[in-house]
Structures are given as C-alpha cells and as structure tokens.
Amino acid sequence: MSKVEKVETVVQDDEELLSEEELQDIEKEVNEPEPEVRKEGKKSIYVLLEEEIMGLDIPDGEKAKRLSRLIKVRNQKVNIMLAGSTGAGKSSTVNALFNMDVAKVGVGVDPETSIIEKFELDNLTIWDTPGLGDGVASDERISRSILEKLNELDEDGNPLIDLVVVILDSSSKDLGTSYDLINNILIPALGDDAKDRILLALNQADVAMKGTHWNEEENAPDEVLKEFLKKKADSVQNRVKEATGLSIRPIYYCAGYKEEGGDQRKPYNLTKLMYYIIKAVPKDKRLALADNINEEEDNWLHDDEEKDYKKSIKSSFGETVWDCITDGFDKGVEVGGDILGIPGKIVGAAVGAAVGAVKGVFVAIFD
Numbered sequence: 001m002s003k004v005e006k007v008e009t010v011v012q013d014d015e016e017l018l019s020e021e022e023l024q025d026i027e028k029e030v031n032e033p034e035p036e037v038r039k040e041g042k043k044s045i046y047v048l049l050e051e052e053i054m055g056l057d058i059p060d061g062e063k064a065k066r067l068s069r070l071i072k073v074r075n076q077k078v079n080i081m082l083a084g085s086t087g088a089g090k091s092s093t094v095n096a097l098f099n100m101d102v103a104k105v106g107v108g109v110d111p112e113t114s115i116i117e118k119f120e121l122d123n124l125t126i127w128d129t130p131g132l133g134d135g136v137a138s139d140e141r142i143s144r145s146i147l148e149k150l151n152e153l154d155e156d157g158n159p160l161i162d163l164v165v166v167i168l169d170s171s172s173k174d175l176g177t178s179y180d181l182i183n184n185i186l187i188p189a190l191g192d193d194a195k196d197r198i199l200l201a202l203n204q205a206d207v208a209m210k211g212t213h214w215n216e217e218e219n220a221p222d223e224v225l226k227e228f229l230k231k232k233a234d235s236v237q238n239r240v241k242e243a244t245g246l247s248i249r250p251i252y253y254c255a256g257y258k259e260e261g262g263d264q265r266k267p268y269n270l271t272k273l274m275y276y277i278i279k280a281v282p283k284d285k286r287l288a289l290a291d292n293i294n295e296e297e298d299n300w301l302h303d304d305e306e307k308d309y310k311k312s313i314k315s316s317f318g319e320t321v322w323d324c325i326t327d328g329f330d331k332g333v334e335v336g337g338d339i340l341g342i343p344g345k346i347v348g349a350a351v352g353a354a355v356g357a358v359k360g361v362f363v364a365i366f367d
C-alpha cells in the first residue's frame, strides 16, 4: 500500500472527503522529499541542477543519465586544510573565502587528540589548524596532529586532505616557523604530489612595510609595496626550493578584517587565491566549493588584474556544471561564450535556460 492510499483511508475514516486537488497536494507532500534548502533559504547548486535536468525536454533515459552524473558529482567531498604560524590569518582567510555561517560542527571535539578545528559546509570540509610558534611543546603536538590528518585516507582509500593552504604573514620578518612547517612536515608528508596539493599564501599584504605603502583608495599595494611583496614571494619560493627541490610560487593577498562597529579593510587578491584553490581541486569536486563561496561581493572586488580571475573562476565551475547537464554534444543556438565562462561551447536552447538559472547561484557575485 502506498503512502497516499494510507492518507485516503484516514480521510475516509474521518468521513471528511477531500477534493481531488487537495489529495494531489498531499500526495505531492508525501512522495516528494523536502527540497534541500540552505539556511538562508537558498537552494544548493545540486538541487538547482537537478531541477534543471528534470525540466529539460529530453527523453527520460537521457534525464536518468544526466541525473546519475549529477549524483556522482553530488557525492564528491572536498577537504581543505589551513596551516601556518599563529596570527598569520588562517581563520580570517577561511571566513573571507567561504560562507562560514552555514554550519559549524565538531569544533574542538576532543581537545586531547583533535586540536584541529573542523568546519563542515555540506560537501566542503575545512580543517583549521592551530597556529605554530607558541612554544616548542605545543608546536610538536600541533605538528603531530597535522601529520596524522595528512596521512588519513577517505572511504575510497585516497588521501583525505585534497589541499593544504599555508598562510604566511608577509609583514613578518621571521618566517622560520613557516619554513619548518612547509619543508619538514607538509612537503615530506604530501610526498610525490606535494606540488599539486600545497598552496603558499602570503597574507596581510596591506600591513607589510608597516602599512605605509597601501593605497587605501584602490585597496591595493602601491608600486613600492608590490615590488616588496614580489621579493618576499621570491624569497619564500627560494627557501622552499633549496630545502625540498620543489618550486612553488606564493600568492600575496590580504584577507581583510572587520572590527565590530569599527575599522574595516576589504580583501585584496582573494579572487586570485580562490582561483588557485579551485584549480587545485579536481574538476568533479569543484561544485562543493561553488556552493559555499562567500557571497559578500565586497570580498571579490580588488585584485592584481594579472588575469581575469572572476571569469576564470566562472569557467572552472562552468565546466563541471556543463558536464552534468549536457551530453557534451547538445545542438542548439550559440548563446555567447560567456554564459558559463566557457568559450566556444554551443549551448542548446533548453540547456541554455538551465544554465541561466544555475548561473544565479554562484556567478552573480562574480559579475
């Protein structure tokens, strides 16, 4: 007996007959699971994609094929670890990049063994490690938990942590603690693919050189500071290369800050940092990032303009969306290369509409 039949029986017992329409409403409610809605009432990108696929005017078999592709993507988890010296800006960076108020769980579950803070944002998990440099004993303890985490495997037997973002303080003269972390812990632990799984990020660019060369109006470094930051990046790159043989180019940026009722500084080059994070995450996992991007438009306004990072971010996500909703050879009208930031793709009319809706989820903030 179906759930709907059950409802009808109850209704008849009460001798209060419902109209056909009301019955249909109940049937819908019983059979359809609650749509997955984010805390602020926004649907997740996966739900939107599913709705768009269901709404396409294509044979059922085709829909099933596309839905199963979506389910595969839906099950992909991304794990990012933040590491660095105390006060470098790990927490500030995570808060600037992602929508951190969606969900916070497992914070400091067991201080004895788990001193790493875990933030679960749906399919994206952030591991925020405590800062090194607060004493030898605590550094040893932290290093050990970082190593343990880096050696953890996921259910498929792959390394749990996809990417480690090391935050360095560009205003600090002494980066010794950070070099120890990168050269003696992270790179050896990550092994062969260390270069693809580690990002070096020089934060607090605004207060490097004592903050005297920050152009407040443009919220960007002036030429002198730019030169300084480039040299700092060179020197970090060289120190790591000398010790490990790996050549990793650090990104300089500013996570910004907001004091309650007081001063604030908007981020700089956060677009660049996000672009490199996305690039480091496999294509089929990227929607986990798209779904949790910080929607504060101010966070994405200022960067070095060496590249159109926003466009590149859009197309990195767009490729994954494209693979989900199309068969790769949909015929139709060309609606412009920029709809998902993917140049040269021909987007079918139905698919074009789908993409239009999906666009609203993460592209609006980058327009």
Ligand SMILES: Nc1nc2c(ncn2[C@@H]2O[C@H](COP(=O)(O)OP(=O)(O)OP(=O)(O)O)[C@@H](O)[C@H]2O)c(=O)[nH]1
Residues within 6 Å of the ligand: 084, 085, 086, 087, 088, 089, 090, 091, 092, 093, 129, 130, 131, 132, 167, 203, 204, 205, 206, 207, 253, 254, 255, 256, 257, 258, 265
């Ligand atoms: N001026 C400036 N201040 C920053 C920036 N990023 C972080 N801060 C400030 O630096 C301080 C430390 O930042 P956190 O994000 O707490 O640093 P953390 O690395 O998480 O520190 P621990 O958790 O102690 O290891 C805070 O007062 C931040 O407001 C930045 O880009 N510019």
Ligand SMILES: [Mg+2]
Residues within 6 Å of the ligand: 090, 091, 092, 128
């Ligand atoms: Mg912190």
